[in-house]
Every structure is written in structure tokens, then in C-alpha cells.
Amino acid sequence: MAAMTSTPRSRPLLNRRLAEFGTTIFAEMSALAVRTGAINLGQGFPDTDGPEEVREAAVRALRDGRGNQYPPGPGIPELRTAIAQHQQDRYGLTYDPDREVLVTAGATEAIAASLLALVEPGDEVVALEPYYDSYAASIAMAGGTRVPVTLRPREGRFRLDLDELRDAVTDRARLLLLNTPHNPTGTVLSRDELAAIAALAVERDLLVLTDEVYEHLVFDGEHIPLASFPGMRERTVTISSAGKTFSFTGWKVGWITSTPELVTAVRSAKQFLTYVSSGPFQYAIAEALALPESYFTGLREDLRAKRDLLADGLADAGFEVFRPQGTYFITTDITPLGEKDALAFCRALPERVGVVAIPNSVFYDDQEAGAGLVRFAFCKREEVLREAATRLRRLR
Numbered sequence: 001m002a003a004m005t006s007t008p009r010s011r012p013l014l015n016r017r018l019a020e021f022g023t024t025i026f027a028e029m030s031a032l033a034v035r036t037g038a039i040n041l042g043q044g045f046p047d048t049d050g051p052e053e054v055r056e057a058a059v060r061a062l063r064d065g066r067g068n069q070y071p072p073g074p075g076i077p078e079l080r081t082a083i084a085q086h087q088q089d090r091y092g093l094t095y096d097p098d099r100e101v102l103v104t105a106g107a108t109e110a111i112a113a114s115l116l117a118l119v120e121p122g123d124e125v126v127a128l129e130p131y132y133d134s135y136a137a138s139i140a141m142a143g144g145t146r147v148p149v150t151l152r153p154r155e156g157r158f159r160l161d162l163d164e165l166r167d168a169v170t171d172r173a174r175l176l177l178l179n180t181p182h183n184p185t186g187t188v189l190s191r192d193e194l195a196a197i198a199a200l201a202v203e204r205d206l207l208v209l210t211d212e213v214y215e216h217l218v219f220d221g222e223h224i225p226l227a228s229f230p231g232m233r234e235r236t237v238t239i240s241s242a243g244k245t246f247s248f249t250g251w252k253v254g255w256i257t258s259t260p261e262l263v264t265a266v267r268s269a270k271q272f273l274t275y276v277s278s279g280p281f282q283y284a285i286a287e288a289l290a291l292p293e294s295y296f297t298g299l300r301e302d303l304r305a306k307r308d309l310l311a312d313g314l315a316d317a318g319f320e321v322f323r324p325q326g327t328y329f330i331t332t333d334i335t336p337l338g339e340k341d342a343l344a345f346c347r348a349l350p351e352r353v354g355v356v357a358i359p360n361s362v363f364y365d366d367q368e369a370g371a372g373l374v375r376f377a378f379c380k381r382e383e384v385l386r387e388a389a390t391r392l393r394r395l396r
């Protein structure tokens with residue numbers, strides 16, 4: 001039988017809230033990579049696993065029967081304690097592991113549960129554009145209206161216009177959704193920018209959801225959690241995830257830190273999405289968070305070298321390169337190559353030169369702003385990046 005896309009009464013099966021969201025670009029492009037055998041610099045996942053001792057910790061937990069049955073709803077105490085310790089040691093932020101930390105199925109569930117819990121239908125959610133794709137879908141599932149504020153290139157990086165942000169906050173605004181370090185542009189918001197955002201949130205009494213999954217991947221400048229600014233701790237839900245920091249994206253261990261009231265609200269939604277997840281992996285990530293500083297420095301320095309390697313290769317191939325301050329993505333402009341349609345370019349790239357990338361255009365409402373922008377991931381082995389650069393040079 002042919003796939004049924006509508007009922008006999010011709011009502012589309014996929015509801016109106018989700019109608020604009022087909023297959024995610026990451027799934028489409030990874031499938032294209034598999035089909036063509038191209039080098040996959042699209043979807044952001046490392047091609048080598050994280051630390052051996054963390055993997056072994058997961059094996060041990062599994063063998064010892066820890067986490068094989070439903071873990072506690074908020075997450076295992078060991079992990080909640082490790083998360084609270086991490087926020088304390090790194091940022092001087094104090095969270096009660098029992099009331100102010102919630103473990104989620106990756107950052108993705110943290111985002112969805114937060115929006116489902118905190119947004120009423122019709123509320124506006126102000127988000128930076130380009131936005132990570134699940135933001136738009138989760139806002140839509142919550143019945144909210146997204147109000148994008150576009151990051152625009154200036155002097156080599158994508159910048160936030162604070163006046164534009166201020167203008168975007170209407171009386172219907174409920175929540176500000178931020179992401180720093182920012183996927184896909186690699187922008188790391190500065191102390192001054194964050195202070196201005198915080199002041200606006202306080203002035204307009206907004207809730208803030210801040211996605212900081214790339215907190216350990218900062219090469220220039222520093223990561224400052226938004227929750228550390230005056231008046232912010234009580235209105236901010238901070239999201240992070242083990243996927244990026246420990247190179248185990250398949251384990252889907254994420255978390256939020258916030259006030260008891262906000263954590264309780266988010267848990268109300270989360271318990272009906274997955275209830276719990278990743279039992280044995282929670283034990284392993286509790287250990288991972290306590291790795292010595294040399295681990296975090298090593299990860300950053302390794303990725304910094306890879307960033308520079310791929311950025312130079314892309315520039316050599318004729319792309320305009322926006323060297324990221326953080327994350328493991330490089331955004332490029334393809335117009336110097338005589339191209340202007342990022343999606344068409346990315347769909348053709350595997351056949352042309354054997355490389356897969358992500359069209360940033362799908363992360364924009366303002367189609368013109370994103371038309372010629374393409375993202376490449378550099379969380380890959382050095383020889384893979386070198387080969388990709390060689391192939392991309394054939395575009396010249």
C-alpha cells in the first residue's frame with residue numbers, strides 16, 4: 001500500500017503544528033552521506049568516541065546492574081550531584097542537586113520539556129536566528145509563536161543587534177531562548193552582550209532558556225553562563241548535555257539547572273515524554289564530569305587545531321569562512337564560489353566532490369539572510385578533515 005499522507009476526508013495526517021517540519025536536515029544529510037559514501041561533515045557527531053574510562057564506567061554500571069531498570073525520575077543522585085558540583089566549580093553557581101537539577105534525554109528533551117511546560121499557546125518565544133532546528137519544532141509543539149532575531153555577519157563573525165532584540169520583545173513575549181556558544185554560527189556571546197540580554201530579561205520580566213551544550217568548546221573568549229548575571233538565576237533554565245563535552249552523542253544524557261519551581265515545572269512535562277532514560281550512562285557521565293581539567297583542555301585544544309585546519313582548507317577552496325569562537329562547526333558563505341542556494345549546493349555537493357555539509361538556510365525564517373550559508377563540522381579525525389579539504393579544493 002502506498003504511504004498514506006491524508007485521511008479519506010483529505011485531512012493531512014501530520015497536524016498543523018508540525019506541518020512545516022519534515023525530516024530534519026541532519027537525518028537527510030547523514031542519509032545522503034551513507035548513500036553516496038561521501039565524507040560526512042554535516043551532522044555534528046565526532047568520528048571517535050569519548051574517553052575510554054568513561055566508556056568503561058558505562059560497561060561497569062551495566063554489568064553491575066546499575067541503571068538497568070528505571071532510574072529515579074529526576075536522574076540518579078550521583079549525576080545530579082556531579083552536575084551541581086560542575087556548576088559550582090566552573091562558574092560559582094550553587095544548585096541543590098535534589099531540587100534544582102533535572103537529568104533529561106539529551107538537551108533535546110530538555111528544550112522540548114521546558115517549552116512544553118512554560119509556554120502557553122499564543123505566547124511569543126524570542127530566539128536567535130539561525131536557530132538549532134529543534135527550537136522551532138518544540139516552540140510549535142508547545143503552541144508558541146517564534147520571534148526570530150537574526151545574527152548578522154560583521155567583521156568576521158555573526159553578531160547580535162541588541163536594539164533588534166529589544167524591539168523583538170513585545171508584551172506577548174514569555175520566554176527568551178538563547179544559545180551560546182551558538183550552533184551553527186560559532187558565535188560566543190560576550191560578557192557585555194550577555195549583561196545587556198540579562199538586563200532586558202529582568203526589565204521585561206522574561207523567562208530565559210539558555211542552551212549551553214557547547215560550554216566546553218570555546219576557543220576564543222570565554223563561556224559565561226547567563227544564569228550568573230544579576231537577576232538571572234531565578235528566571236533562567238540552563239541546559240547542557242554530555243554529548244558534546246564527552247563525545248558520546250548517542251548516549252543522550254542532558255540536564256537542566258534552575259530554581260526548584262522551574263525544575264518542577266519542566267519535570268511535569270518531561271515525565272510524560274520519556275519519564276527517564278539512559279540509566280547506565282548516567283553513572284558513566286557522573287564520573288566523566290569529575291575528569292581532571294586536562295581532559296577539558298585537551299578536548300578544546302584538539303578541536304582548536306581541527307578548526308584551524310578545516311577553516312584554512314575551506315578558505316583555500318574559495319569559501320568565505322567565519323572562523324568560529326566556539327562549537328565544532330564552521331559557517332561559510334558560498335557566494336564567492338558563484339553559488340547562492342545553500343540547500344541546492346549541499347544536496348549536490350556529495351556528487352560533485354564527495355563531501356556532505358549542512359545548509360544553514362533551513363535554520364532561518366529570514367530566507368534571504370541564510371540563503372548562501374553552509375555549515376561544516378570539524379569534530380572528525382585529522383586525516384578525514386585533510387581529505388575533505390583536498391576534495392573541496394576541486395570546487396575552485
Ligand code: PMP
Nearest residue numbers: 106107108132183213241243254
Ligand atoms: N542544542 C544544540 C545547540 C545542539 O547543537 C544540539 C545537538 N547536539 C542539541 C541541543 C541537542 O543535544 P542532545 O544531543 O544532547 O540532545
Ligand code: GLN
Nearest residue numbers: 026027042043044045183
Ligand atoms: N546537534 C547536531 C548538529 O547540530 C545534530 C543533532 C541531531 O541530529 N539532531 O549537527
